[in-house]
Amino acid sequence: MGLTQYFILILCFAGVLPQSINISNHGENETQPFIEIGSKYYLINTATNMNWFSAVLYCRNYDSDLVVIESEAEMNALSFYLTTNGHIERHFWLGATDLADEGKFMSLKDGRPMLYAKWSGGQPDNAGQNEDCLHLWPVNNIFHMNDENCMAQHYAICELRQPKKTCDVCDLKNFMERYMQHTNVPNCRN
Ligand SMILES: [Ca+2]
Ligand SMILES: [Ca+2]
Known part of the structure; x- marks a missing residue:
């Protein structure tokens, strides 16, 4: 994995974590x-x-x-x-x-x-x-x-x-799987 791809992976993963935190709690609205x-x-x-x-x-x-x-x-x-x-x-x-x-x-x-x-x-x-x-x-x-x-x-x-129990490790695993399928297309959309 090149340095650029690794950097993109970190950025993408940083976007995954807040998502998993938000759905673990009901907001008032x-x-x-x-x-x-x-x-x-x-x-x-x-x-x-x-x-x-x-x-x-x-x-x-x-x-x-x-x-x-x-x-x-x-x-x-x-x-x-x-x-x-x-x-x-x-x-x-x-x-x-x-x-x-x-x-x-x-x-x-x-x-x-x-x-x-x-x-x-x-x-x-x-x-x-x-x-x-x-x-x-x-x-x-x-x-x-x-x-x-x-x-x-x-x-x-x-x-x-x-809400379904979320699992950060599962998020990471899913993300890694998606990422590995698209190592030639280093962006977050996939
Ligand atoms: Ca009765
Ligand atoms: Ca009855």
Whole structure:
């Protein structure tokens, strides 16, 4: 590798690093209209009631997913926000369903069994043998989960996708591979 090429490589690589740093954090403008609650970013739509399928599509339209609550900490943070912001009477769709296999609630987010549940008493009961979509409802002023008829009308809570973990070593490796394919064309465009 000639000195000039080596110098260009350094310049190009210097341009790669800031890129990997920027996408590892959500900037404020980047996350609107999502709001930070606990460790995640949510879009809470209390303007329009919709069935579960519409809620899924609504969130996809914002490049997000119908919310999947994955831990007690997330449940507590979201419940506290909803309760203290005037939503205690409302019902919300969650991103899990047992449509594919009755009784096995799967996360829409990763296609795996959902990690966490806070069922209200006697749930899930698959009432009328027709309750396949997960929803959040208040029981004695505390939010719990329930299996619900997917065509019922509730509000949507969307969850912003977590940024993929970036890896500076991967960036370097990818860059080096691209560079080696174009050693005769020493510029950053390739
Ligand atoms: Ca069911
Ligand atoms: Ca039920």
